[in-house]
Amino acid sequence: MGSCESSQCFIEKKPTEIPGSMKITKGCLRRTSRRFMGCEYDHFSDHILCVCDGDYCNDKVVMNTTRQKYVTCRECSEKQPDCDSTCEGHWCHEDMSTGASGCGYGPPALPFYYRTPEIFYYRNKVCITLSRGAGKPRRHCICSTNMCNTVYNFQYNMRDREKESSLRSRSLTMSATDYSIPLQTCYNCETNTQDATAMSHTTNCRSNRCVGHYCTYAAQRHTSKNSMGRSNMVHAVSELQGCMNVSDKTHIQMGCSKKWISDEYEEIHCACHGNLCNSDSLTAASATWLRVIHVVIPFLISFLF
Structure with missing residues (x-):
């Protein structure tokens, strides 16, 4: 209820x-x-x-009847990245860092992008490289034609991973494919705790940096309930901050999206443009609005005069 x-x-x-x-x-x-x-x-x-949209509109699941074309994709796990298995889906995906690949269903899904078929209107393959927390940068691709996720070469990526281990932030910069986007310096941090104090980072974590086209921020929060059924305590918090490089900037979802279930669970994803704009969700959201103001107002002034 x-x-x-x-x-x-x-x-x-x-x-x-x-x-x-x-x-x-x-x-x-x-x-x-x-x-x-x-x-x-x-x-x-x-x-x-x-x-x-609408009050209490989420009463039940009623699937859309729109027909979507199917494509054949390579389907391999991280343990067997060079397998010969295939699948049929609405689009293909591939983790270029591990070789894991497979089929995607519904609107094309790429982190920090709008989920819409329009992502493939101008090109049939879109890739991003993410550096988040202490992990190595990972390159994710989605594509829309038969067997389009077969680019992975195991030996080549082994050499790539060796470079990434020694030059993690620089390797993210070198993997850029859209050189028209200026590079940003971002926080590169990962925190997990059972305490609400996770939202204020440790000094060591905040000192880590990475460089990329955009800064990213993601967080999850879980709460527990007391005997009266009311949420009264945050008992699990996780945050991920890092950098993102892109091959196509057309459908990136700038600012922050939020998903929550009453007071029990909250999930936030943000992408922003500006040095160190990913310190928290409020900063990431405000950085996006400031960027819109800086672009729109000069245009309106020039149009009027």
Whole structure:
């Protein structure tokens, strides 16, 4: 009987660890990455996400009837990146760092991008490189034609990973494919805690930096309930800050999107442009608005005069 207030609602259906059992979750969205309302597959063939406008519109899952073409993709795990297996889906994906690949379903999904078929209007392959926290940079690609995710070469990427281990921040910069975007210096940090104090970073973590086209910020928060059923304590917080390089800047979702379930769970994803703009979600969101103001106001002045 819980409720929340926002401009959009969601309901999602996905499998649990128990075979044949599905989990239904309902809640609120703000600035969702979905461009279109309704129910569609969410990356996986057994995961459905519905987005809607209106009070209590997230009552049930009603799948859209729109037909989508299928493409054949390479399907390999990180343990066997050079396998010969294939699958059929709506689009293909590949982790260029590990060789893991497979099929995607529903709107094309790439971190910090809008989820819309329009992402493939001008090119059939889009890639990003992410450096987040202490991990090595990873390059993710999605594409829309048959067997388009077969570029991976295991020996080449072994040499790439050796370079990344010694020059992690620089390797992210060198992997840039769109040189028209100025590079930003960003926080490169990962924190996980069972305490709400995770939202204020340690000195050591805040001293880490990376360089890329955009800065990114992601956070999750879980709360526990007391005997009266009310959320009263944050018991798990995680944050990821880092850099992102892109091959196409057309459909990047600048600013912050938020997903939450009453007062129990909160998930935030932000992309921003500006040095050290990813210190927290408020800074990332305000950096985006300032950028819009700096671009729009001079244009309006020149138009008027």
